[in-house]
Amino acid sequence: MSDNTTRGRSGSASGGRSGNLPSSTRSFIGRLEELGRLERELDPGTGTDRLVSLVGVGGVGKTRLALQAAGRIDGAYPDGVWLVELSALHTAGLVGLAVVETLRLSDRSTRPVTEVIAEWAEGKRLLLVLDSCEHLLADCVAVVETLLPLLPGLRILVTSREPLGLPGEHVLRLDPLPVAGDAVALFADRAADNGFTLGDTDRPAVEAVCRRLDGIPLAIELAAVRLGELTLDQLSGLLGRRLPSRLDLLAAREGEGPPRHQTLRTAIGWSHELCAPLERLLWARLSVFAGGFCASTAEEVCAGGPLPAGRIPGLLDRLVEQSVVRRHHADPIRYRLLDTVREFGADWLRALGEEHALRLRHRDHYGRLARQGCAEWNTGRQAAWCERTLTEHANLRAAMDCALTGPDGRGALAMAADIGFLWRHCGRLREARHCLDQALANGAPSGPERIRAVWTRGAVALLQGDLEGAANWAVRCADAASEQGDPVAVVAAKYIRGGQLALSGRLSEAVQVLAGAPRLPVRRDWFGAAQLQVRVALAYSYLLSGDHERARAVAEEVRAASVACGESWAGAFADSVVAQTDLVRGDIAAAVGNARTALAGHGLLHNTVGAAMALDVLAAGVVAAGDGRSAARLLGIGERVWELIGGRAQMDSPDLMATRRSHELRVRGEIGDPAYEKAYEEGRAMPYEEGMDYAVHGW
Structure with missing residues (x-):
């Protein structure tokens, strides 16, 4: 059946359970037998197969039945039921990435996505619903046959027009609705919106309509809504005619397909024909x-x-x-x-x-959107641009694909630079890397788009912990900045080199590079964001070097600039540095307050890396305030967030890992190992949003 849903954010479903199943706003009609069978197959206590494929023609209601069954069985999966929507994907190799995004794994590593998923899901019990697989069968097969052997607690439900063809796959074929029962009930339910009430005298005509539509739910729904302008007899007679000749060309595309698919296409064609x-x-x-x-x-x-x-x-x-x-x-x-x-x-x-022209218009619209987002990133519209970027993610990807397959290499590079910048700052690191690598593959032409592209690519490498790659991009970024001759571009390039040195533990060299960057007025576009990130990297370099006063001074400067601009990304990192210097000073209340402010700022931008770092700081402040149990819970929440990021915790920094370990030892010393383990596991079990709410708003 068709589906009209309100999409939920990943992380928590009703009742605080992990997952992202949408809440349906339309009634579910019939399918009780199929629903019961699917439920039994998905229940770990009764189902014997870990891969279940719900197969049927288009419009037969696969997605709706899958969501209904998954929602009824979600209690059997403590680590969530996760809907991975694939219909918007049209580029090979992105199915694993779609799973990573659905699970909110803000992965910063360069490892294969299936390895990242397997590491995170080890020991967990969860259900993945891969929806609309038919156009990506090879990619879906590769992901499924890699993950299932590695993860005993994983089950996968597939919806597709054809099976995956894997050993052990349990295929449930979804037939159209039986005409005399469920099909008529669905027609009556949807037609009720137009004031139709099913009476005994109407039933034969309704059955005739449903029979002509082969009991296909989508076709029935499209027909039922026409009762606002047609009588039941007119509708029945209309559906009995052949398609008009001008629709023959489109209908012929399915002429060799299953008869029921032709029926659906005919119903859609008539709906199309009746439109103005x-x-x-x-x-x-x-x-x-x-x-x-x-x-x-x-x-x-x-x-x-x-x-x-x-x-x-x-x-x-x-x-x-x-x-x-x-x-x-x-x-x-x-x-x-x-x-x-x-x-x-x-x-x-x-x-x-019109296809080519419309795709170019779509590409150009989203290119302008990304360009505007970068131009306004270092302003009070930053959080709004983050939400817009995430909401329009599928359209941005489609526009980027269109640009990359076109002949305009410079235009594709400019779009990759803009979209990649937004994706990098909104947690889409792998897609940012993917589009930038493609755009840069044939050599980057000189011009402003080159510095944006290589800076963003280097910034992605830093967050992914790819220090060798970051060193390479630092050189290319410095060359591009020098070639462009813009002083602010030269400052921006310092971030890549300085950040790479700092994460490599070469703190004195990092300080030298970052502190030597010229102090110029902070711009409001992406260059301004890069300027602030240079100063944030310097503050962290001072902090990890033990120079707490200089770290605080630079962080306070960044906070002031952040407030002046209205941005949050750099400001939240600065809040975290200030909180750590509060701890050194012994001002525990200020440390807790500033760490919470940092968490709130990172939450606005869905910045899990920043949130994880701030949680470690907050836990240190809370245990210093004498609340060891809450501190242990916060460390558990932080561990869950680090897991979502992928790779090793604390950005693989020996200094950050040592600091976090010292916090844990202090908490254990305060409350004892048994109490620590209990509270820690309570925090670790919290879904992301619940844990963030607990940390920001108190306990």
Whole structure:
């Protein structure tokens, strides 16, 4: 069946359980037998197969049934039920990355993604729902056959139009709804929105409609909403006719496929035919979006020719009424097309000869969006840009793919620099590295886009702990900055080299490089962010060198600049440094307050690296205040966050690891090992959002 859901954030579902299952806003009709079978297969206590594939034609309701069953069984998986949506992916090799993103593993390593997932999931019990696998079967197979043997506590539910074909795969084939029962009930439920009430005299006609639609839920829903403008007899007669000739070309694409897939395509075709001309044109043009979109974006990308921008909001409302477009209540309201409806629209767009032009307009829109985000990153709009980047992640990826496959290498590099910068600061390190490596592969032309690209690539390497790679990018960044001749670019380049030296333990050299950077007015764009990060790296270098007063002075300077700009990314790191110097001074209350401020700042930007570091500092302050149990709980929360990051904790820094170990020993000494272990495990068991809320708002 089709699905109209409110998407939940990863990390906690209802009741505080880990996972990201969406909450449905539409009733679930029928399928009781199939639901019971799927539930039994997914239950670790009754199911014997760890890979279950729910297979059926498009529109038959695979996703909705999978989510319903997974939601009913989530209590059997203490480490979460996680929905991995794959329909927006169109580039090979990204399925593992999609799993990493879904699990909120802000991985900073350069290891294979399956290795990162396996390390995090070792000893855990969780269910992955890989949704819409049919167009990425080879990638899905590679991920599944790698993970399942390594993780005894993992089960995987796949939805696809065809099985993966792996040994041990339990395939449940989902048939259309039985006409006399569930199909009629679904039709009546969806038609009720238009005031229809099913009576005994209507039942034969409704059964005839459902029979003509082969009991396919999506086809039934598309037909049911038409009762607002057609009588039941008109609808039944309409569905009995062949497609109009101008739809034959599109229908022929499925002519050799399963008859029921042809039925669905016919139903979608009739829904399309009954739309007004501008509604059909908008439907086709909306197919260029990956994931969701808002009305203002649809106006910019889809308007033109006979379709004026001012008509688009009203036309969107009409398409929502006809179940062609789904509306999700967010701020702002967002829209999306179901996969099968999008496929039909994409075919129509191709038949109109507009596909290439619309994809370029989509690319250019999101290129401008990323460019604006970088231009305003070091301002009070930083948190809003982070949320926008995460919300539009699928569209940014699609736009980036379009740019990389085009002939304009300079344009692709500029877009990779902008999108990569935003992804790097919003936790999408692997995708930032992927797009930058592709854009830089054939040599970077001279110009401002080159310095942005190589700086961002080096900054990604630093957060991933790739110190050898960072050293290489530091040289390339310094060369590009020198070539550009912009003094602020020269300052920005210092961050890559200084950060690489600091993380390598060469603190005196790091101080020399970072302190030698010229002090210039802080800009409000991405260069300004780089300027502040130079000073943050210097503050940490002083701190780890034991020069606490200089560390505090630089951190206070960064805090003031951060407040002046309105940004949070660098400011939150500075708050953490100040909190550590508070501890050295013995001002415990200030240390706790500043560490909490740091956590709140990092939380705004979903910066798990910064949050993990601040949690270690907060735990030290809390144990110094005499609350050893809360400190142990905080260390457990911090350990969970470090796990989400991937790789070793404390950024592999010997100094940071030694400091964290000293905090643990102090807490154990205060409350004893048994009490420590109990409180630590309580913290470690908390989902990310719950743990962050506990740390920021108290206990």
